[in-house]
Amino acid sequence: MLMDYLITFGVGGLICVVGQILIDKTSMTPARILVVFVTAGVVLSTLGLYEPLVEFAGAGATIPLTGFGHTLAQGAIEGAREHGLLGALFGGLNAAAAGISAAVIFGYLNAVIFSARTKP
């Protein structure tokens, strides 16, 4: 149990360190980092490299945005198996629907409720 959390902490932290190195060493903005991470997640998942990491680290692999890419890729692959080309088209968003819906709805509500404030 404690070991699970240590692995989650270590792997999740290391994935974030990769992002930090990209921010510090290149002129990539955080927005680009997010795009690169999601796309990298899709690629790694398609190559079958991400699933073992999820089995090993659980939320340490699924919570970073690479895990979001993994969800998209596995959804599209599953869709392709069940419904062919049509499934490959909608399978990705289908699998990621909960996260994206929540982000749009909670994001919009929060942005509307809280007026613009001076940022730190």
Place this chain on the structure above:
Amino acid sequence: MDFRQDTDKRNQAAYAAMVKQASPNSPILLNCLKAFLVGGIICCIGQFIGQLARGPLEMDAKLAGSFTSVVMVFIGATLTGVGIYDRIGTWAGAGSAVPITGFANSMVSPAIEFNREGLILGTGAKIFTIAGPVITCGVTASLVAGIIELIRMRLGG
């Protein structure tokens, strides 16, 4: 993480120059340690929510994953709304930007500034400043993943 720089392209170069001047010798090692700590903690919170979903809430693995995403996104969006997440972001850098809570932050943070331009074309549009490219690239790449699977099946893999 502060996403405002992405909303104003003209100021991007000036902003980058300013940041460079303000932090002449960026302590990369320290930044990485901060990112590691905060990123690790956020993932552990996700792990806890996932175990809660699979255990006491009796969800299957797939539903538990969705549940975890929804709760984490809710936390990220709300903490951004009340102004806490961006404060964490200035300290943690990628540690708070890379987890899915950072994805929620990237939607609320630009949108909250554009309330005055209206709730539909202001907030409603700006919410996708960063999430738009992320979803576009992710979904397009997922179609490629699906097509590769189709080819693999056709080849009898």
